[in-house]
Amino acid sequence: MLLQFSIKNFRTFKDKATLSLIASNYDKDTREHENIVINDNFGLRLLKSAVIYGANASGKSKLLDAFAFMRYFVVNSSKESQKGETIEVEPFKLSTQTENEPSEFEIIFVHKNVYYRYGFEATAERIVSEWLYHKPKTKEVELYYREGSTFNTHERSFTKGNTVVKEGLVRDNALLISVAAQFNEKTAINVLDWFKRLKTLSGLNESGYQGFTMGRTEDPDHKIKILDLLKAADLGIQDIELQKLDINSLPKGMPKELKDKIIKEVREEKQEYVSDVLTKHKKYNEHLKAVGNISFSLDEDESSGTRKFFALTGPILDVIENGYTLVVDELDSKLHPNLVCKIVLLFNSKEFNKKSAQLIFNTHDTNLLSSGLFRRDQIWFTNKNKFGEAKLYSLADFKSDEVRKNDPFEDNYIKGKYGAVPFLGFFENLKFLLTENENEGQKS
Structure with missing residues (x-):
């Protein structure tokens, strides 16, 4: 299951943005039985679903694009067809601080009862750094850390990966995790296996x-x-x-x-x-x-x-039957709000979702906020400031006296209490412009 996903300096996200599916403690009495999966091995309470709101061009889709990019690059970067190709990263371009800096991606997940933390930094030309940690039991162990062309690998726990490095088989624009998996490094294969179970879809083009x-x-x-x-x-x-x-x-x-x-x-x-x-x-x-x-x-x-x-229906059933993670951009596009609610209920259900599949999606459908289907820690927002920088935050990030579990989330969101809504003050000027145009028409 997915625990956490972070990006930095990628498209509209200048600073680090983190989406967490680790349940908060102060929502323990809210939909605990339906929406939470308990991982006893690592003492984790994990969310089965998360929804992301925000104004147009605030970063909702860009966040989900980052999921799709990371998945594709991890699975495919070692292939010969990628030799000499540029890496499809795009740094934040509205700042001189970041336009030439690498983009960063990190993901934390549990797969086959092992806790993994994997990430990398990349420019269009090369991998700047890359790291992999795992936690078989209680202590996190570094399996490798790469800085440019320098690799430090765990000789016992990443044996074949160590051989791949010594043989010089990792290109500047390829990830060690992908190359090591091709040479049957067991841990790398497990990591790639999880990424293949991460499904990303566009709700705009079926x-x-x-x-x-x-x-x-x-x-x-x-x-x-x-x-x-x-x-x-x-x-x-x-x-x-x-x-x-x-x-x-x-x-x-x-x-x-x-x-x-x-x-x-x-x-x-x-x-x-x-x-x-x-x-x-x-x-x-x-x-x-x-x-x-x-x-x-x-x-x-x-x-x-x-x-x-x-x-x-095909991808949803496939994900639920196998316990995968599904990321959907614009899930609500073309669908009735009640139908979107039912899809969310499928993932939150203990009866139908027995393998703890997860659903992450963005939407403009505010009806979901008043449906009672989500806890505060499952509701996320993207907001863009006047410098074009997107921020990501959860309803659970607000102080408990600012956002209570029984608040009318939909009304408050529409009123702008949580941010992440468009500022439409310019529309107030349209009356003035219309009147001015009408006056000019009368003069002529």
Whole structure:
């Protein structure tokens, strides 16, 4: 499970920003049974979900982009295709102090009953520093620390990683953790395994994971679970069916090279292409009695919200079934607020989320603040100051006499009590501008 994620000098975040999923002590009597997982090995109380609010351009999405970047870079930086490529970091550009400094990332998690702390600093050209610590029992042990091309490695606990360093196999733009995993360093493999279990999605564009859900429907057991979620969402869908591409009905305007490739793969390699998903709905007669089913095209007949929720069902079920961590940018986009509440409830539920999967997402949906689903330590905000610097903080960071557990969080947030809302004073000038324009129109 994820414990903590920190970034520094990355995009809109100049100073260090830390998102923590370690539960606070003064909220112990609030949704303790539902929203908290107890890790007895390390004496931790961990949150199953966290929501992030903030004005437009305040850093909400940039924070989640940092998750996606770190995951991708850890998993892929050792690959030969990355040789000579720049590292996709972007320092805070609005300050002369930071524009040429490295970006920093650190993550703390528990995987297979071991506590890990891993991080690195990087510029576009090279890794400036990198570190890995683990805590098998009670004491944190340094497995390696890298500063530029100088490595200090634990010879007994990071043996193969030590060999990789001595052989000079780590490029300036590659992470030791990634290279060591390729050479079967057990600890490095475990770290990469956790990163692969960290799933990041865009709530604005479901095309990137709709194919995953479509593939899951071909397994009868998974299809049943997907259908159960769709029915629970009250979308009127009774069944789903994949419509396979008919190579005899390919579009006339399709490029010949692509058409020949598809025909060859279908005929010779027995590959199948899905052209659409058919959703089945009940059909009624004049007496409002069901007389059969009718098929709709997911792409052409269903709403954008239905398409998005269908696409989400596969990743959500996969994450919950396996105890992964899911990070979603704009989860609420296209979805009804009540449906977003139900998704959060799935993750908070002890009955459905038996492997302690975690959900982190950002949203503008303030209804969630009055839903009673979140504790104060699960509600986070991003706020940008006049210098363009984004800050990240939790409702639990306020003093207890400033924010009480029974306060109307939604009303207070909208009123600006917690910050993280846009300053719209300029709109007060629009009346003056409108009047001025009207007067000019009358003069002419």
